[in-house]
Amino acid sequence: METPDSTSVTSSHAAYDIERIRADFPILARLVHGVPLVYLDNAASSQKPYSVIQAVDAYYREIHANVHRGAHELSIRATEAYEGARDVVADHMGAASSSEIIFVRGTTEAINLVASTWGAAHVGSGDEILLTKMEHHSNLVPWQILAERVGATVRYVDVATDGSLVMEDYDRLLTSRTRLVGVTHVSNTLGVVNPVAEIATKAHDVGAVCLVDGAQATPHMQIDVGTLGCDFYAFSGHKMLAPTGIGALWGRRELLDSMPPWQGGGEMISEVRLDGFTAAPLPHKFEAGTPHVAGAIGLAEAIRYLRRIGLDAIHAWESALTTYAMERLGEIDRLEIYGPKQNRVGVISFCYADIHAHDLATILDQKGVAIRAGHHCNQPLMEHLGVDATARASIYLYNTHSEIDVLVEALGLAAHLFGVT
Amino acid sequence: MAMSDYGGEGLELSSLQDLYQQVILDHYRRPRNKGPLEDATHTLTLNNPLCGDVIDLMLKLEGDRITEVHFEGKGCSISQASASMMSGLLKGRTVQDALDVMDTFTRMLHGDTDAAADTGLGDLRALAGVSKFPVRVKCALLAWDCLQELVRPETSDS
Numbered sequence: 001m002e003t004p005d006s007t008s009v010t011s012s013h014a015a016y017d018i019e020r021i022r023a024d025f026p027i028l029a030r031l032v033h034g035v036p037l038v039y040l041d042n043a044a045s046s047q048k049p050y051s052v053i054q055a056v057d058a059y060y061r062e063i064h065a066n067v068h069r070g071a072h073e074l075s076i077r078a079t080e081a082y083e084g085a086r087d088v089v090a091d092h093m094g095a096a097s098s099s100e101i102i103f104v105r106g107t108t109e110a111i112n113l114v115a116s117t118w119g120a121a122h123v124g125s126g127d128e129i130l131l132t133k134m135e136h137h138s139n140l141v142p143w144q145i146l147a148e149r150v151g152a153t154v155r156y157v158d159v160a161t162d163g164s165l166v167m168e169d170y171d172r173l174l175t176s177r178t179r180l181v182g183v184t185h186v187s188n189t190l191g192v193v194n195p196v197a198e199i200a201t202k203a204h205d206v207g208a209v210c211l212v213d214g215a216q217a218t219p220h221m222q223i224d225v226g227t228l229g230c231d232f233y234a235f236s237g238h239k240m241l242a243p244t245g246i247g248a249l250w251g252r253r254e255l256l257d258s259m260p261p262w263q264g265g266g267e268m269i270s271e272v273r274l275d276g277f278t279a280a281p282l283p284h285k286f287e288a289g290t291p292h293v294a295g296a297i298g299l300a301e302a303i304r305y306l307r308r309i310g311l312d313a314i315h316a317w318e319s320a321l322t323t324y325a326m327e328r329l330g331e332i333d334r335l336e337i338y339g340p341k342q343n344r345v346g347v348i349s350f351c352y353a354d355i356h357a358h359d360l361a362t363i364l365d366q367k368g369v370a371i372r373a374g375h376h377c378n379q380p381l382m383e384h385l386g387v388d389a390t391a392r393a394s395i396y397l398y399n400t401h402s403e404i405d406v407l408v409e410a411l412g413l414a415a416h417l418f419g420v421t
Numbered sequence: 422m423a424m425s426d427y428g429g430e431g432l433e434l435s436s437l438q439d440l441y442q443q444v445i446l447d448h449y450r451r452p453r454n455k456g457p458l459e460d461a462t463h464t465l466t467l468n469n470p471l472c473g474d475v476i477d478l479m480l481k482l483e484g485d486r487i488t489e490v491h492f493e494g495k496g497c498s499i500s501q502a503s504a505s506m507m508s509g510l511l512k513g514r515t516v517q518d519a520l521d522v523m524d525t526f527t528r529m530l531h532g533d534t535d536a537a538a539d540t541g542l543g544d545l546r547a548l549a550g551v552s553k554f555p556v557r558v559k560c561a562l563l564a565w566d567c568l569q570e571l572v573r574p575e576t577s578d579s
Contacts, residue, residue: 354450356498358474358496358497358499359499362440362554362557363437366437373472382473388473389472389473389496413434413437417437
């Protein structure tokens with residue numbers, strides 16, 4: 001095939017200044033094993049721009065104190081910054097109110113929160129929880145724990161060979177016994193984008209609530225929880241340019257209000273007596289203990305950064321790059337790509353001849369190329385696909401066509417070492 | 422294609438060539454003693470939850486002598502080749518001999534050059550290159566971790 005015409009690439013992304021974007025990420029300038037880093041492990045975690053690093057740094061240098069506690073200047077400033085960050089997240093997600101945004105450690109904690117509180121209050125013996133076979137372990141295990149505790153059953157919607165959900169199977173498994181439907185917005189292994197709005201509507205038709213795992217979606221697309229129509233939306237900051245250890249759960253106010261508190265402690269109470277306590281109003285009811293203030297501030301700055309570039313522009317750039325990567329990888333004999341050709345993000349899982357994914361990752365690493373190898377916390381899906389492990393290259397806003405070329409060259413080295421022709 | 426055609430630094434390419442020697446790829450693609458052992462006296466499955474490599478080791482022990490070694494498994498070339506090499510080397514050895522081989526092999530994987538020169542390791546010496554890739558040491562040791570568990574006195578009647 002032809003290499004892309006750099007002029008046409010430039011003209012179709014006239015407003016997308018890739019060199020300037022790359023310059024915003026200090027880590028992209030470093031060498032790995034003496035060669036430039038080609039970071040294609042973004043589905044695991046993204047890199048951070050200066051503005052996020054500086055926002056966290058400035059918080060600790062200038063205004064750090066505990067929040068919601070003291071009547072002194074720093075505590076007031078820190079509280080304003082923390083609650084201001086919540087406003088930014090709420091606005092970005094299309095939440096009706098900032099009190100619908102609960103800060104958590106990440107997607108995993110958000111889902112565990114819902115399973116432990118909403119789940120314990122509303123799921124009982126004989127009830128069903130409906131998930132899909134492509135869920136990340138973080139949207140499987142919390143529900144398996146709940147089901148075991150209360151005597152409920154977990155069912156799983158099938159995945160077609162192209163990686164899409166089998167919607168007829170969803171229709172079949174969704175019944176009046178279903179209390180909750182849990183689905184990933186974007187698959188972390190296959191890159192497929194699921195029809196979340198349709199899934200949520202159908203869930204509501206049988207009286208179930210719908211939780212969406214947005215960990216792989218929020219980095220790449222504009223989310224509006226109102227349009228999606230789901231009831232809970234969970235995501236992590238670190239996959240969308242923010243620090244690790246911060247994420248958010250959005251929930252419908254009436255659901256969050258009706259849920260019992262989760263962890264007990266400071267911050268989540270309005271009054272404590274020796275004979276009991278009164279929980280704080282939303283959102284603090286679910287935020288026991290001193291929160292990750294710096295993380296929340298970093299997440300707000302990451303959202304501002306993504307919005308300055310524009311999620312539509314990022315999506316267009318990543319789509320073109322994904323198409324190019326799929327074409328280049330598709331030219332390689334005995335290389336099999338999993339997941340759909342369309343309706344996907346740039347999470348590309350593949351197997352190459354009989355070279356195990358871990359061996360590929362080791363060889364690519366020596367050429368500076370960072371990919372993930374293994375089961376991607378997706379063991380049931382891997383079993384469904386009939387593979388033990390895949391290599392996964394995942395694209396983000398700062399990746400380039402020439403980095404895809406380096407990936408393909410490095411695969412050539414792997415083929416050479418393994419005698420694959 | 423010559424290795425130099427790939428450009429880049431010579432050091433890591435020679436390290437990769439050391440890691441993926443022909444003898445290792447041969448054991449990976451044509452594993453010895455892979456398959457069930459019907460009269461096994463000791464069996465154990467271990468996996469590496471981080472990467473998904475699995476080894477199911479089957480031993481036939483007569484007294485303190487290992488008379489058969491078979492394995493099943495899936496995973497990277499290093500984990501599977503190591504199991505295959507082990508199966509050939511340990512057949513007929515005493516338990517103490519096997520543990521001594523494991524000790525030398527482990528030292529080699531951690532970069533001990535004297536251990537790497539020990540001809541008693543047989544084909545396992547081809548895995549000396551793993552020492553340059555510390556995260557892969559656990560791959561090379563997976564089958565041996567099974568062995569150690571199986572022959573520990575307190576668990577010997579698994």
